[in-house]
Amino acid sequence: MPSRGSNRLSGQSNDQGEGTPVAAAPKRRRVGKVEIATDLRNQIVRGDLGEGDQLPTEAALIDRYGTSRNTVREGLAILVGEGLVVAKRPHGYFVRDGHRMEYRPQSDLTVRPDDVPKDVFLTELADAGRTPTQTIDVAIVRPPADVAARLGLSDDEHAVVRRRVRFLEGAPYMTNDSYFPLTLAQGTAIMSPEDIARGANRVLADAGHVQVRAVDEFTIRMPTPDEQHRLALGPGTPVARQFTTGYDRHGKALRVAITILPGDRHTIVIDRPGLPDPEAEPS
Amino acid sequence: MPSRGSNRLSGQSNDQGEGTPVAAAPKRRRVGKVEIATDLRNQIVRGDLGEGDQLPTEAALIDRYGTSRNTVREGLAILVGEGLVVAKRPHGYFVRDGHRMEYRPQSDLTVRPDDVPKDVFLTELADAGRTPTQTIDVAIVRPPADVAARLGLSDDEHAVVRRRVRFLEGAPYMTNDSYFPLTLAQGTAIMSPEDIARGANRVLADAGHVQVRAVDEFTIRMPTPDEQHRLALGPGTPVARQFTTGYDRHGKALRVAITILPGDRHTIVIDRPGLPDPEAEPS
DNA sequence: CAGTGGTCTAGACCACACC
DNA sequence: GTGTGGTCTAGACCACTGG
Structure with missing residues (x-):
């Protein structure tokens, strides 16, 4: 996923996001839990995944990112911990409702x-x-x-x-x-x-x-x-x-x-x- | 009138903990992440472990509970997610400070x-x-x-x-x-x-x-x-x-x-x- | 019954701070 | 170096729900 975009208007606290070091050189980063979480999070905040939508299943994510199941699960756990996503037991992961x-x-x-x-x-x-x-x-x-x-x-x-x-x-x-x-x-x-x-x-x-x-x-x-x-x-x-x-x-x-x-x-x-x-x- | 007032079924305070069904019979429950987290949490709220104290290392917990490292880590992750414990990188896990x-x-x-x-x-x-x-x-x-x-x-x-x-x-x-x-x-x-x-x-x-x-x-x-x-x-x-x-x-x-x-x-x-x-x- | 996530094991390599 | 936690893999079995 190239869309590393972020790019905020006017100099601001950009750069966050990654969660891992800056890595000045785009060194072929292995896909880890952080990358999976970032990728999915971006889809959510961008609206590609709306409230209530189901995320891909773990199996699908294993496929997409080519990692082990644990890594996929850890990536999802990040989003769950942020309150963005909830796992409904035998159905899948879903984007949480933001209504208050x-x-x-x-x-x-x-x-x-x-x-x-x-x-x-x-x-x-x-x-x-x-x-x-x-x-x-x-x-x-x-x-x-x-x-x-x-x-x-x-x-x-x-x-x-x-x-x-x-x-x-x-x-x-x-x-x-x-x-x-x-x-x-x-x-x-x-x-x-x-x-x-x-x-x-x-x-x-x-x-x-x-x-x-x-x-x-x-x-x-x-x-x-x-x-x-x-x-x-x-x-x-x-x-x-x-x-x-x-x-x-x-x-x-x-x-x-x-x-x-x-x-x-x-x-x-x-x-x-x-x-x-x-x-x-x-x- | 017991100060404990809650006759209520589960829902109430009381040493929940199991996380899983009631288990009327003290059936030899296998030790899982929930048990580890509950055990350590109790030590913290009881004060056996005070603010700033270091928890046992992962290795020690593997030993104590006889589980795999991942299970120990998941147990600790529960406490981290509750904000009770923080991991300081190469030093260990510590009870968080409650001052505000x-x-x-x-x-x-x-x-x-x-x-x-x-x-x-x-x-x-x-x-x-x-x-x-x-x-x-x-x-x-x-x-x-x-x-x-x-x-x-x-x-x-x-x-x-x-x-x-x-x-x-x-x-x-x-x-x-x-x-x-x-x-x-x-x-x-x-x-x-x-x-x-x-x-x-x-x-x-x-x-x-x-x-x-x-x-x-x-x-x-x-x-x-x-x-x-x-x-x-x-x-x-x-x-x-x-x-x-x-x-x-x-x-x-x-x-x-x-x-x-x-x-x-x-x-x-x-x-x-x-x-x-x-x-x-x-x- | 099939498919989902939930839990657990056993092992490996890494980064980092301290001795 | 040594020991700590951080990350990842590969595989296994379970519980639950829906068709």
Whole structure:
């Protein structure tokens, strides 16, 4: 394949791509996994292979590149690791779908007026013709250390956790584990493994604990085996772990939520109206 | 109430691991890549192997598990793909470092008073004893389709892009490519590949284009080969691609910035003070 | 039953950093 | 040199799904 093209407009970080040394002289490079991956990747980004299209089978690639099966598989593994391609067991390799839904964290966390007990997930999506569902289970636990620290709980204090898995069209969409200090949640609707139409924050607010501020911490990483399982994640699918801490007006933490968002299903949108100016650009 | 709450069938946490069926009977499972990965992963999460520690060499693992070298390598590849482990070429496999720096988009995005042209990246970090540096290059380009769409540019219109790579202690930290409509940036300091102490937004504001709102879109995915190269990313390192669009008071897009944040180096922190206090004023 | 990818073995040669 | 991981070959058997 001569189409080593790349050639970016105007001097830029070109040259990448190869993955292996530059090789100033076009020395008859043996075809290896990198070449196979690069070749197939180019076909995908160029659009020769569109989303959902099937790649050639391993056997066909062995044929085309004249390498051993392992080398072909390693080349494919590169693309799988990049999240570009997925192997569907006895059918073949396919180009992955790039479609993502919008996820707006603030919608979930803003306390709403009593007369608008809207559940963004369940109602808005249903309105849009989707079929959202969710499972909820509730437990009293010793919270993980990072949760305990943010809730200001000591080692022997307990928390209530509401674990939710949300699905769209039957496919896992995100998980959300919300922790509340047991002292706050005790005896409220939070303890019940049912949907809380008005929202858990409303429940707390009615009890005098009004959340007025929230801090989100997003960590980007590969999923744990646990998360891969709960969310049915394919290989090469990273997640965002959103750690939300809600505070009342005195700075006391009322709630910590851990949301796991599969990278292949979401775009996280944060609208910042009124904020004069993005990027004061340093430098 | 067991702190372990999950009665759920598989799906749940718990020492998954097998990767294969339940195996009600402790049938002498052959040791495969999954078992090797699980075993080593457990040692890491339990702390038997701490950050920076070296794992046994491949040869030692072949010995320990009695499998072929390829199987051992596949087991290790699982951990590498999870971002838990990194192979340092002729030295061995090591447990990766979990430290992440805070990244606060809003700090970068708020317009500051003219007399405080503080560069968050260059000054704050320097104050903290770190040594931040950056490279800048400027080009006039046809913006990518998604950028052009947000800037409201037609196919034949051009944009100015300021491409920055920021380093900390010499290691790449993030990239930031900011696009401006050529008509706005023409003849301003934005065209110069120098640091703009007061910030590009200030430059635009001084020209009458005041940015009053910004929208961030975060996409979580595996890096392209290009990004792997620019940011010196190890395998198993996902990135967040932050797409920031800044608008003036008329809703006209002034700027689009694409920031690539390596997942292993950042925690993205978003502080949301002043959430509506329902007691105070609904809606 | 045929064809796909998934797993594993056994062996070989290479590049590279360190002693 | 020695030992590390990186790459590649050649062949084998398995599990699953669809025709």
